[in-house]
Amino acid sequence: MIIRTLAAIFLLSYSGACAVAQEEDKSQEAVAAKDGSEPRRYETKARVTAGGANVAYRVIAGETFIENDKGEPVASIFSTSYIADGFADPRERPVAFIFNGGPGSASLWLHMGVFGPKRVRLPEGPDDDGAAPFDLIANPESIIDVADMVFIDPVGTGWSKTLGEGKTDEYWGVKQDAASVREFIRRWLVEHKRWNSPKYLIGESYGTTRSAALLEALESGWTDIAVNGVVLISTVLNFGLDATDAGNDVGYIGLMPGYAATAWYHDKVDKAAWGGDMQRFLDEARAFATDDYMPALLKGQLASAAEREAVAAKLAAFTGLSESYVTRSNMRIPLRRFMRELLRDEGLAVGRLDSRFTGVEADGVGENPEYDPSAYGIDAAYTAGMLDYFGRDLGVDIAEPYTTLGGVRGWNWDAEDGGGQNAYVNVAPWVERAMRQNRDLRVLSANGYYDLATPFFGTEMTLAQPGFDRSRLTITYYDAGHMMYIHQPSLEALAKDVRSFIRNEP
Structure with a gap:
């Protein structure tokens, strides 16, 4: 082994906003x-x-x-x-x-x-x-x-x-x-x-x-x-539990409360309906995901029209998407579509890694986002x-x-x-x-x-x-x-x- 020793003196300075010195x-x-x-x-x-x-x-x-x-x-x-x-x-x-x-x-x-x-x-x-x-x-x-x-x-x-x-x-x-x-x-x-x-x-x-x-x-x-x-x-x-591939309906269940949290953050839901309490909102989103949403997806066409309409309306209320969009998507919204659709009227897409991030979309009618704003943001x-x-x-x-x-x-x-x-x-x-x-x-x-x-x-x-x-x-x-x-x-x-x-x- 070749050994080389280097001696150096490092003078390090930090931003004045940092109160701790290393x-x-x-x-x-x-x-x-x-x-x-x-x-x-x-x-x-x-x-x-x-x-x-x-x-x-x-x-x-x-x-x-x-x-x-x-x-x-x-x-x-x-x-x-x-x-x-x-x-x-x-x-x-x-x-x-x-x-x-x-x-x-x-x-x-x-x-x-x-x-x-x-x-x-x-x-x-x-x-x-x-x-x-x-x-x-x-x-x-x-x-x-x-x-x-x-x-x-x-x-x-x-x-x-x-x-x-x-x-x-x-x-x-x-x-x-x-x-x-x-x-x-x-x-x-x-x-x-x-x-x-x-x-x-x-x-x-x-x-x-x-x-x-x-x-x-x-x-x-x-x-x-x-x-x-x-x-x-x-x-x-x-x-x-988060893969929204065709036929894997349980993936939508795993994602849905995350969609709800994102909609809450971006003010796309009626917060007053839950008393402005995000934890209460998410608890009800969890319960809806397992007790109503999952059975409706598993029933598919065996669910009555009234059942499907009721679940679609609740899903729209939790996710901030229009009831029409939810219905036309058969109540199945893949992640990239959600990223693009939630803030479409503002010309923005939300992030995948962190849905608080938004990115400007050049194409107002695109199905999917250009990229993940929370990735190129860091x-x-x-x-x-x-x-x-x-x-x-x-x-x-x-x-x-x-x-x-x-x-x-x-x-x-x-x-x-x-x-x-x-x-x-x-x-x-x-x-x-x-x-x-x-x-x-x-x-x-x-x-x-x-x-x-x-x-x-x-x-x-x-x-x-x-x-x-x-x-x-x-x-x-x-x-x-x-x-x-x-x-x-x-x-x-x-x-x-x-x-x-x-x-x-x-």
């Missing part, structure tokens, strides 16, 4: 083999005030090689680890393994959005993030005060990739992805001698699916890596912020393209052991089984009301099934969307909830 240590070490024969590794020391505590920590950003049964490197997984000083006994220091979703997304969203010691500050919104310069500020909501953190970029994301004879189809799939991330976690525990630390998985979106698959991969068999807790952010375990800030932080703060010297999202193709969705042989992945049984076989495993599911990508009611129906031990299950809600942490009050609430979960506070 002090970077003066030393930085980078270890890398130029020819790629050895994993690249960059180390830094820093300090931040988070959760009311001033925490000194070291950062290790670098590659971990995954080997085949011949001991040959076949994949490289890039990660960023934050390890606090002052904990000699691993039993006293939890470690959280953190990743985003996609599949095909790097971990920059959770890293620079909520949990890392430095984060991107977006404009007050919901609003478009515009162009550089963007604000990177010290993050008092980071959970570094209660746990070490390891941000993982699975193969095909960030700078993670296959090597040598490695093939992407060995990593791009529900089980394949979980197997490689499991191997990364095993190697991390070996390197850092943390086998006896409390362990947590924190995933967002498809990252919650990955968490379920990881529970199966980590806890099955005799080489058991038992997990203390799983944080599911924007949960999707049963994909059939992507530039996170990409620039992550790469600026890697290069300037952590001294990561990598010139290859960094894949934020979208580098993965041909994903293998086969997960029949987790939910039966059907067209929709359902990994919820893996979480249920892990809870049955690990008495200490707790689950926190965090959901945004305005998330139409992984709608909160689909999650509620999934977690209501009899296999879950609800005494060890916590469900929380936020007045934001899929990435609820882009909303400052929700960011603070989410960080508080996760911190309490790791501390196992009631």
Whole structure:
């Protein structure tokens, strides 16, 4: 291995609006083999005030090689680890393994959005993030005060990739992805001698699916890596509960209360009819979805004209769509149509990831939106912020393209052991089984009301099934969307909830 040591002094300044200062240590070490024969590794020391505590920590950003049964490197997984000083006994220091979703997304969203010691500050919104310069500020909501953190970029994301004879189809799939991330976690525990630390998985979106698959991969068999807790952010375990494909009527049930929340936010419903109480409104939307809407869809043409008219009228009242539109749609409104139709008269479409966001539509009669306004409203800030932080703060010297999202193709969705042989992945049984076989495993599911990508009611129906031990299950809600942490009050609430979960506070 070729070793190179770099010493640098970083003078960091933050916006005057940030009351918390982060002090970077003066030393930085980078270890890398130029020819790629050895994993690249960059180390830094820093300090931040988070959760009311001033925490000194070291950062290790670098590659971990995954080997085949011949001991040959076949994949490289890039990660960023934050390890606090002052904990000699691993039993006293939890470690959280953190990743985003996609599949095909790097971990920059959770890293620079909520949990890392430095984060991107977006404009007050919901609003478009515009162009550089963007604000990177010290993050008092980071959970570094209660746990070490390891941000993982699975193969095909960030700078993670296959090597040598490695093939992407060995990593791009529900089980394949979980197997490689499991191997990364095993190697991390070996390197850092943390086998006896409390362990947590924190995933967002498809990252919650990955968490379920990881529970199966980590806890099955005799080489058991038992997990203390799983944080599911924007949960999707049963994909059939939000898929509005032809013939899958239950997908409309999972989405409908999310449509209602969106209509409430955009003032497209009669709020006075519910006394201006959003929670009452959503409770009645939930009840309507299961007690009236679902039977009407299942009956189809067997329902009487009067039944269909009554349900269509209620559906229109809850979703803000016209009764005529609902009726002509056979009471089945796919997500992209809803995104376009709700604010059509204003020339706007609402977001999928976060339906508080709106985007201008050039075509006033289009069936579907041009794109998701809540995606193009944040992507530039996170990409620039992550790469600026890697290069300037952590001294990561990598010139290859960094894949934020979208580098993965041909994903293998086969997960029949987790939910039966059907067209929709359902990994919820893996979480249920892990809870049955690990008495200490707790689950926190965090959901945004305005998330139409992984709608909160689909999650509620999934977690209501009899296999879950609800005494060890916590469900929380936020007045934001899929990435609820882009909303400052929700960011603070989410960080508080996760911190309490790791501390196992009631």
